[in-house]
Amino acid sequence: MSLDAESGVLHGGRLVARRLKAHGVRKLFTLSGGHLFSIYDGCLQEGIELVDVRHESTAAFAAEGWAKVTRQPGVAALTAGPGVTNGMSALGSAQMNHSPMVVLGGRAPAFRWGQGSLQEIDHLPFVRPLVKYAATAGSTAEIPALVDEAFLAARTPHTGPAFVDFPLDHVFMNLEGEAESPAVREPRTGRADPAELDAAVARLRDAERPVIMAGTNLYWGRAEDELRQLAERLSIPVFLNGLGRGCLAADHELAFSRARGTALAGADVALVIGVPMDFRLGFGAAFGETTEIIVADVAEPARQPPRAVAAELYGDLPATLASLREGAGAGDSATWVAQLRAIEEDKLADERQLLADKRAPLHPMRVFAGLREVCDRDAIMIVDAGDFGSYAGRVVASYEPGCWLDPGPFGCLGSGPGYALAAKLAHPARQVVLILGDGAFGFAGMEYDTLVRHGIGVVGVMGNNGIWALEKHPMESLYGYSVVADLRPETRYDQVVAALGGHAELVRAPGELRGALDRAFASGAPALVNVLTDPTVAYPRSSNLA
Ligand SMILES: Cc1ncc(C[n+]2csc(CCOP(=O)(O)OP(=O)(O)O)c2C)c(N)n1
Numbered sequence: 001m002s003l004d005a006e007s008g009v010l011h012g013g014r015l016v017a018r019r020l021k022a023h024g025v026r027k028l029f030t031l032s033g034g035h036l037f038s039i040y041d042g043c044l045q046e047g048i049e050l051v052d053v054r055h056e057s058t059a060a061f062a063a064e065g066w067a068k069v070t071r072q073p074g075v076a077a078l079t080a081g082p083g084v085t086n087g088m089s090a091l092g093s094a095q096m097n098h099s100p101m102v103v104l105g106g107r108a109p110a111f112r113w114g115q116g117s118l119q120e121i122d123h124l125p126f127v128r129p130l131v132k133y134a135a136t137a138g139s140t141a142e143i144p145a146l147v148d149e150a151f152l153a154a155r156t157p158h159t160g161p162a163f164v165d166f167p168l169d170h171v172f173m174n175l176e177g178e179a180e181s182p183a184v185r186e187p188r189t190g191r192a193d194p195a196e197l198d199a200a201v202a203r204l205r206d207a208e209r210p211v212i213m214a215g216t217n218l219y220w221g222r223a224e225d226e227l228r229q230l231a232e233r234l235s236i237p238v239f240l241n242g243l244g245r246g247c248l249a250a251d252h253e254l255a256f257s258r259a260r261g262t263a264l265a266g267a268d269v270a271l272v273i274g275v276p277m278d279f280r281l282g283f284g285a286a287f288g289e290t291t292e293i294i295v296a297d298v299a300e301p302a303r304q305p306p307r308a309v310a311a312e313l314y315g316d317l318p319a320t321l322a323s324l325r326e327g328a329g330a331g332d333s334a335t336w337v338a339q340l341r342a343i344e345e346d347k348l349a350d351e352r353q354l355l356a357d358k359r360a361p362l363h364p365m366r367v368f369a370g371l372r373e374v375c376d377r378d379a380i381m382i383v384d385a386g387d388f389g390s391y392a393g394r395v396v397a398s399y400e401p402g403c404w405l406d407p408g409p410f411g412c413l414g415s416g417p418g419y420a421l422a423a424k425l426a427h428p429a430r431q432v433v434l435i436l437g438d439g440a441f442g443f444a445g446m447e448y449d450t451l452v453r454h455g456i457g458v459v460g461v462m463g464n465n466g467i468w469a470l471e472k473h474p475m476e477s478l479y480g481y482s483v484v485a486d487l488r489p490e491t492r493y494d495q496v497v498a499a500l501g502g503h504a505e506l507v508r509a510p511g512e513l514r515g516a517l518d519r520a521f522a523s524g525a526p527a528l529v530n531v532l533t534d535p536t537v538a539y540p541r542s543s544n545l546a
C-alpha cells in the first residue's frame with residue numbers, strides 16, 4: 001500500500017479505521033473522549049459512521065446488540081480509564097453470550113506511562129478475564145495487525161469479545177513507512193468427530209421420544225436451516241432458548257415451548273445444540289435421569305457437561321446437523337409429538353384468561369396480548385426487565401432468527417437501550433420493541449436522548465409496577481418481608497421521554513393500550529408506552545439464583 005493520497009501520511013487512528021473498514025464495519029458506537037479523537041478522524045475519512053451515546057455501557061451494549069442482530073462483530077470505542085471501566089458489564093455479557101464484538105480503548109500515552117497522566121490505568125488486567133483477546137498497541141506500526149487479531153479472535157468459534165487499546169501517542173502519530181493492507185483472515189472451524197457422530201446417529205435412529213433443545217450458539221453457528229430439516233426429517237419436537245429463539249418459527253408444527261418440562265424430562269434421547277446445561281437447564285437435571293444426551297456445539301466448550309453424555313459433537317454446526325439427518329434416516333415419533341402438542345394446547349388455554357385480564361393497573365400478560373396484536377412477524381423484541389421480561393418470554397413468540405434479544409445468562413439490566421439502538425440501526429425498516437421494566441429504565445433511560453438525537457424509532461413498552469418485582473417477591477417469600485425492592489409507584493417515565501424529545505404514552509387501563517401502541521408505532525419516533533402494571537403479580541418461578 002502506498003501512503004495516503006490526500007494527506008500524504010496515515011495517522012494511527014486512520015490505521016484503526018482502515019482495518020475496521022476491511023472487516024466490514026459500518027458503525028462505531030462511542031462516547032466522546034480526547035484519547036479517541038484520531039480514531040474518530042480516521043472513521044470520518046474511511047466512511048465509518050460514529051454513533052454517540054450517553055454512557056459507555058450503552059456504547060458497548062450497542063456493539064453487542066449489533067452482533068446479535070447481524071451476526072457480525074459490533075464495535076465500540078471507549079475512552080481511557082472510566083470509559084473502559086464503564087464498558088465492562090457488556091464485555092462480561094458478550095463473553096457469556098458468545099457475542100462477537102471488538103472494543104477499542106483509548107489509553108494514556110506510552111511515553112509518559114507511570115507518571116500519572118489523566119485517566120491513566122492499565123486496562124488489560126481487569127479486561128482480560130472478560131475477553132478472548134486483549135492487547136495494547138506497542139507502536140503506531142503495530143496497530144493494523146492488532147485490530148486484525150482482535151477481529152479474528154472475536155469471530156473464531158466460540159465467538160466472543162476482544163479488546164485492544166491504543167496509547168494516545170501511538171494512535172495520534174503518523175506512521176513511519178508504509179501501511180500494509182493484508183487480506184482479512186477467516187476463522188478456522190473444526191468438524192465433529194466421526195466416531196461421536198456415529199454414536200449420536202445410532203441413538204437418534206432408535207429414539208422413540210426424541211427432543212431438541214437448542215440455544216444461542218445454534219444462531220451464531222448459522223444452523224437454523226439444518227435444524228429445521230433435521231427436525232422435520234426425524235420428526236423431533238424443538239425447544240429454543242436465548243438467541244436460538246426464532247431459529248424455528250414459533251408456529252412451526254414441531255416448535256414447542258410450554259411443554260418443555262414434560263418433554264425434556266420424558267425424552268429418551270435429547271439433542272442439546274448450542275446451549276450449555278447451566279442453570280436454565282437445571283445443570284442437566286431438566287432432562288430425565290435416563291435421557292441419553294447428545295451435545296452439539298460450534299466448538300468444544302470451556303466447561304464440560306455437568307452429567308454423562310452419549311456423544312459430543314463439536315465443530316461446524318450445519319455440517320453436524322446434516323450428518324445426523326443423513327445418518328439417522330426418517331424417524332416416526334408421531335405419538336410423542338401429539339402428546340406434547342396436547343400439553344402445549346392445554347397450557348395455552350390456561351393462559352387465555354390472563355391474556356384477557358381486565359384489571360387496572362394491568363396484568364403483564366394483558367400488556368403482551370396487546371403488543372402481539374400490533375407486531376409484525378419479523379419485529380425485533382428486546383427485553384430489559386425482571387418479571388415483566390419473564391412474562392414476555394412466555395407469551396411473545398419469535399418467528400425468525402435474531403428477533404429475540406434478552407440479556408442472556410449474565411442477566412445485566414440496562415442492556416436494552418444499547419441493543420435497541422443497534423437493532424434499529426441495523427434494520428431500520430423493522431419494528432424494534434424495547435420491553436422495559438421501570439427498574440431497568442433507571443440504568444440507561446437517558447439513552448432516549450440518543451434515540452431522539454439520531455432519529456431512531458424504537459418503541460419502548462414499559463411494565464411499570466413501581467417495584468423491582470423479580471427481587472421483591474422472592475425476598476418476601478423467603479423472609480416474609482422485603483427491603484430495597486421498592487420504587488416510586490406511577491412514576492411518569494413517559495414524561496421523562498417526552499422531555500427528551502420522544503413520543504410518550506401513559507396507559508392506566510386495558511382499554512387504553514391498543515390506541516397507545518398504535519400511536520407509538522405510527523409516530524415513527526422513539527417512543528415509550530408507560531403501562532402501569534399490577535405490583536401484586538409475582539411471576540411463578542422456583543428459583544432465580546442458582
Ligand atoms: C445490573 C443488574 N443489577 C441488578 C440485577 C438484579 N435484578 C434482576 S431483575 C431485577 C428487578 C428488575 O426490576 P424491573 O426492571 O422493574 O422489572 P420487574 O421485575 O419489576 O418486572 C433486579 C434488580 C441485575 N440483574 N442486573
Ligand SMILES: [Mg+2]
Pocket residue numbers: 437438439463464465466467468469
Ligand atoms: Mg418493576
